[in-house]
Amino acid sequence: MHEMSLAEGVLQLVEETARREGAGRVLRVVLEIGRLSSVEPEALKFCFDAVTRGSIAGEAAVEFIDVPGSGGCLDCGRTVALEAVYGPCPECGSYRVQASTGTEMRVREIEIE
């Protein structure tokens, strides 16, 4: 389950930010999850709750922002919506589509006090 290592990475970033800002606790963490990233928000939330227990982010609320996938088709040159990383181009049916957005998970916002 790669969500566990992702959750640990997020916690590390959150802890570094909190320390740098001299925060007492973390209220909210907003994560962007790309539809092509193969990250399961429910699984990630479960792992995040597990790794943050007892930490500065132990009480933090986790929110997810869904980022749709898109890419550039190498055959027709269009920018198209993608439902899967190796999905076909909806315009010309080509499988030579390079995913450009929605492929990753990242931390958008950390709210501390």
Ligand SMILES: [Zn+2]
């Ligand atoms: Zn195309």
